[in-house]
Amino acid sequence: MAHSPFSTGLIRSSTDLVLLTLLGERPMYGYELLVTLADRGNGQFQLKQGTLYPLLYRLEREGWIGATWETPPSGKKRKVYALTRDGKREQKARTEEWQRFTTSVDAILEECKGGNKS
C-alpha cells in the first residue's frame, strides 16, 4: 500500500535527529546522506537536495557537525560531514527525548483506543 508522505511539521521536528544519527554512524557527504535517508526508514523519510544544505549548514553553525574536503580513491573531491563531540552529546539527548515522546504518544493512543472500544 502506498503511503502518503509525512507532514512537513513532523519531518521538520525530526530532521535534525535523523541527520545527527546518520552522521553518528559514519561520516558522509551530502548526496550520500540523501541516498541513505531514502534507503532507510522504508523510504518514507525523503528530503530534497535543496533542503539538505541549509540543514547541514545550520548543524555546522551549532557546532554539532564538522566538515572536511576529502578526495576518494575513485571520484571527485567531496565535502564530508561528521559528528563533533558536542554533536554526539546532542544526538544522544535528542534520541532520549524522542523515545520519551513517542512512548508518551503511543500510550495516549493506546488508552484512547481502549476507551473507544469500551
Add this chain to the structure above:
Amino acid sequence: MSDLNTNPTATDFFSQLRTSLGSSACPDEIIAEVRADFEAQVERLCAEGMGEAEAIGRALEQLGNPYELAHHIRAERAPLPGRGMRILRMAATFVVITWTLLMLWALRPGAYGSGGVAVTLGVAMFHLPVILLLWPGIVWRRNWLFGLLPAALGLIALVFMSAGGVSQTSEIVIQLEGSADLASVPAQIPDSSKQINRLLLIRVTLFLSFGSACVILFLMMQQRAQRRRAVGLLIAGLLLAELPFQIEEWRFRVGRDHLTSQSGAPEQAAEELSPRYRYRPDSDENDFFLSWSRPISPGFALCYGSERDETWVID
C-alpha cells in the same frame, strides 16, 4: 556521460546560484559542494537507466530554485570574513586586550578590597563587548553580528569613553562679569556630596549597561562550546588579573594585623616588618599610621590608620 560543466541548463543554474550567493562566506566552496553532489545524483540516475537530459532535469528539480536555495543558505551560513580581514580583526582584538590590561594596571592599584574587585570587573565589562565582537572566530546567532560594523561602533565608543569626554568633577562655581570686587563675592564651595552621588549614578549606569551588553552577547553565541570557552577564559583572565593585587593586599594585611595584635608597644613589632612598611605613631602614641608601597605599582601605597581602623590607598 557527457561533461556536465558544458551542459547549458546546469551551467545556467550554477551561474544563477553563484550570483545569488553574492558575498556569502566561501561561495565557491558552496558551489563546489552542490555541484559535486549534483553530478553524483545525475550519475546514479543515468546508471539506473534514465536518459542524461532527464537525469539532469530531475537533479536540478531536487535542488529547487537557485535564488531560494541561495537565500536559505545565506541565512544559515556564517558569513566569516576573508583571511586578510580575519588577521586584521585578530590583531585588533589583541590590541584591545593589551589596552584593557594596561588600563586595569593603571586603575586597580588605586582601589582596595571589594572596591578593587569592582574596578577589575568594571574594566573587564567595559572592554569585553568590543573584544567579543572583534574576534573573528565566534559564531553568532544573527548574521549582522559577524559584520565589522558592530565591532567598529563598539571600538569608537570605547575610544571616546577612554578619552574621558567632559570631566564630571568640575563645575563652574561662579561666573564673574566685568571687573567685580572679589572681596564682595560670597564664597561658594561645590557640594561634594552631590558630586559623589552623580559619580555613583554614572558608575552604576555604566556597570549595568555594559554588564547587560556582556550577558546579551554571551547569549547570542550560537555554539555552546564557544560560549563555555569564552566564559571560562573571562573568569580565568579576571582571576589572573586580580590575583597579584589580592596577594599584595593580603601581604599588607599580614603586616597590619601583626601590629594591631600587639598588646604592648607596636614600635618594636614595626621594626620586625620589612623596610617597605612605614610606621608612624600618633601624637598620643595609642594609635599609629602604617603605609606600604605597593610592589606592583610603586606609585601607590596602601595605608592604615588604627584610630578609625580604616584602610585606604594614596598615590
